[in-house]
Amino acid sequence: MTEQEHHKKKRFPRRKSKPRLDEEDITVVDPDVAKRAVMATALGNAMEWFDFGIYSYLAVTIGKVFFPEMTGGVQLIYAFATFAVAFIARPLGGILFGMLGDRWGRKRVLAITLILMAVSTLSIGLIPSYASIGSTATLLLLIARLVQGFSTGGEYAGAMTFIAESTPDKKRGVMASGLEVGTLIGYVAGAGLVTLLTFLLGPKGMVEWGWRIPFWIAAPLGLIGFYLRNHLEETPAFEAMEEAREENEPISIKEIFVSYWKTLVIGMVVVFFYNVVNYMVLSYMPSHLSAVLGYGETKGLLLIVIVMVIMIPIVILMGYFGDRIGAKRIVQGGLIGLIFLSLPSFWLIGNGAVGYVFLGLMMLAVFSSTFQGSMPSLLPSLFYTEVRYGALAITYNISASIFGGTTPLLVSWLINRTKDQLVPAYYLIFAGVVGMIVVTYFVKDTSGKSLRGSPPAVAGEHEIEEVLEEPEEALWWREEKDKEP
Numbered sequence: 001m002t003e004q005e006h007h008k009k010k011r012f013p014r015r016k017s018k019p020r021l022d023e024e025d026i027t028v029v030d031p032d033v034a035k036r037a038v039m040a041t042a043l044g045n046a047m048e049w050f051d052f053g054i055y056s057y058l059a060v061t062i063g064k065v066f067f068p069e070m071t072g073g074v075q076l077i078y079a080f081a082t083f084a085v086a087f088i089a090r091p092l093g094g095i096l097f098g099m100l101g102d103r104w105g106r107k108r109v110l111a112i113t114l115i116l117m118a119v120s121t122l123s124i125g126l127i128p129s130y131a132s133i134g135s136t137a138t139l140l141l142l143i144a145r146l147v148q149g150f151s152t153g154g155e156y157a158g159a160m161t162f163i164a165e166s167t168p169d170k171k172r173g174v175m176a177s178g179l180e181v182g183t184l185i186g187y188v189a190g191a192g193l194v195t196l197l198t199f200l201l202g203p204k205g206m207v208e209w210g211w212r213i214p215f216w217i218a219a220p221l222g223l224i225g226f227y228l229r230n231h232l233e234e235t236p237a238f239e240a241m242e243e244a245r246e247e248n249e250p251i252s253i254k255e256i257f258v259s260y261w262k263t264l265v266i267g268m269v270v271v272f273f274y275n276v277v278n279y280m281v282l283s284y285m286p287s288h289l290s291a292v293l294g295y296g297e298t299k300g301l302l303l304i305v306i307v308m309v310i311m312i313p314i315v316i317l318m319g320y321f322g323d324r325i326g327a328k329r330i331v332q333g334g335l336i337g338l339i340f341l342s343l344p345s346f347w348l349i350g351n352g353a354v355g356y357v358f359l360g361l362m363m364l365a366v367f368s369s370t371f372q373g374s375m376p377s378l379l380p381s382l383f384y385t386e387v388r389y390g391a392l393a394i395t396y397n398i399s400a401s402i403f404g405g406t407t408p409l410l411v412s413w414l415i416n417r418t419k420d421q422l423v424p425a426y427y428l429i430f431a432g433v434v435g436m437i438v439v440t441y442f443v444k445d446t447s448g449k450s451l452r453g454s455p456p457a458v459a460g461e462h463e464i465e466e467v468l469e470e471p472e473e474a475l476w477w478r479e480e481k482d483k484e485p
Contacts, residue, residue, distance in 0.1 A: 021471035026464050027457040029168045033233060037166035038175050040232050041159050042182030044114055044225040048155050049186030051121035051148070051221070054214040055083055056283040056408070057194040057301060060290055061203075061211045066130050066138050076291045077416065080409040083283075085142055086149030087401035091394070095253060097154020098393025102251070105238055106162045106389060109154055111229045116151035118222020120144050125215025149401075157393035164380035165235035165388075168459040170448050173327055176376035177319025181312055183372070187282050188308045190214060195301040241385045241453070256391050260383065266442045267382050267395035273435030274371045275404025277338065280424055281368045282308070284408040285361065288424065292415060293350065295357075303354075307361045311369050318373025327374035328445035334370030335439065338432035341367075346425040364428075381446045384453030384477075452477040 055062065063070070063079035070078055093113075101109040123144045130137045159179055167175040193214050201210040257264070282304075289300030322330045341363055348360030383391040407427070414423045450456040456467045456474045467474045 021455075021468060021474055023464055023468065025455045026467055026474075027455055028461055028464070029166070029457050029459060031459065034167050034171075034175060037232060037235075038163055038178040040228040041110070041162050042178045042185075044110065044182070044229050045155070045159050045179055046182035046186035046189070047221045047225040048114060048117050048152065049183045050190045051117050051186075051215075051218045054121075054190040054194060055124075055145075057191045057286055058206075058211050058214070059083065059287050059408075061206050062141075064207050065211060066141055068130055074416070076287055077409065077412050080287075080412050082138075082141060082145055084406050084409045086145040086152070087397075087404070087406065089146045089149035090153040090397040090401045093150035093153025094157060094393035094397030095153075095390070098157060098390035099253060101154065101158050101161070101389035101393070102387060105234050106158055106165070107229065107232050107234050109389075110158045110162060110232075111226055113151045113155040113158065114225045114229060115222055117148060117155065118218045118225070120147035120151065121215055121218035122222075123147075125212040125218070153397045154393060157396045158389055160376045160380050161389045161392060162232075162235055164377055164451060165238060165385070165454070167457070169450055169457050170323060170463075171459060172377045173322035173374065173447055174316065174319040176380075177315050177322075177373045179376045180315050180372035184308050184312050184315065188305055191286070191301055191305045191308070193217070195298055195305060198298050198301065238385070251387050251390075253390070253394075256387050256394065260387065260391055263382050264391065264395050266438060267379065267392070268399040269434060269438040270375070270379065270382075270443065271396050271399035272403045273335070273338075273431040274375050275400050276407050276431040277364070277368045277371060277428065279404050279407040280411070280428060281361075281364050284411055284424070285364075287408065287412070289349075289357070291412075292421060293352070303358060303361060307358070307365045310362065311365050311372070314366060314369040315373040318370050319377070320373075322374045322377065322447055326445040326447045327378040328439060328443055328447070330370050330374045331378065331439055331443075332436065334367045335432045335436045337363075337367045337370075338428055339436065342425040342428040342432070343422065346422050350421055377447070378443070381451055382443075385451060386453060388451075388453075446476075449476055450474060452480075 059079045060076060062082070063075040066082070067075050067078040097109050097113060121144075124141065127140045127144065128137055160176070163176045163179050164172055197210045197213060198206055251259075286301050286304050289295040289303065318330050345360040345363040348356040348363070351357065351360075379396070380388055380392060382395075411424050411427060414427075415421060446452070458464060458467060472479070
């Protein structure tokens, strides 16, 4: 027996007898505490994505400020290349903050990531333009974007982990969907502010100085978010793990890759199609409408803002239904729609009439909502509690860096080379087919069940007796663990 196998056996002993479950093992989640956890995490996430999202909506303007020697589509490519640079640092941030989150706790690390994001975003608004200091401006922009990416690497995985571990099993889907509501609110606030400033100042005023204002707002928002997160309670699942950990040391990065490589790969594919759709709809489409289809910047941004506002109740509804019929089915429904309706969506968007463009955008938004409403509960359920933050951060950020952040850049480059405005639809179809295969055959639906490695979490003491009657069902993951080689 190798040292690693011995270590694994020590950490996860075989359980061939009927699992024992006592009343004190069951976590009773205080509804008020759960709601505060969801609200504080979602609001913090909204502030993070306001900071991160405003760059997307200012991409055309930023291209003019920092890459004035380029023109047209090439200028947009360079602006999105700077957007993609942040994703180089995401895996590094994910690994560092993920491992710290599994050691120090979820709450403390989430407060750190928020402050880092606020500082780096404020810094972008203070950088002199290319006209003032030349290529040094571009270099400073790249550095600030790298810090943004580094902090985001620990943010989203940690937020998903925190909410999933702070909510009752039977309400995990609908409550975790609140995280994506925060994402949309952040995007809406960022896009709404950029739209308003563009309308008031005009394109010329935005290029001269108006583009800085959204970045300056990051500082006060960061302080508010830090206060909210710093006053959260640690998740019950992490506290239970800490009490049971005793002499066992936290799992290393090497152990995660060796022992959980299959789950990591499955998670990366799931994150792949999730991010492709997410970044296509929320980050790329404003520039597609203005730079590719020739829409006015204000008109295109306003359409996206309206679509995102409508998405908010749809996301919550998808989380609600995920708790009842399973998050896996919700995801599969979205993938089927993506495969068969992406082309019609872009045909409508390319039509030019406002009504058709709006309808095409809403079709894509509904597919995106199926994933946004279900992924915050599905992704954390793939991993065991003691590695959840670290493994999920690695999975999410490597995949997001390779496929998510590069989506606007890749699509812009392909359209520029092929002159085919339907390239985004082809990419969505490809992502949908790959996702459908992996989700159908390799993802287990755990909606309503306890998280892997955690005791059951219930919404009240009236549910305890029901859980105690079927300990095998309540601790379903022990049988899965026993089957591991």
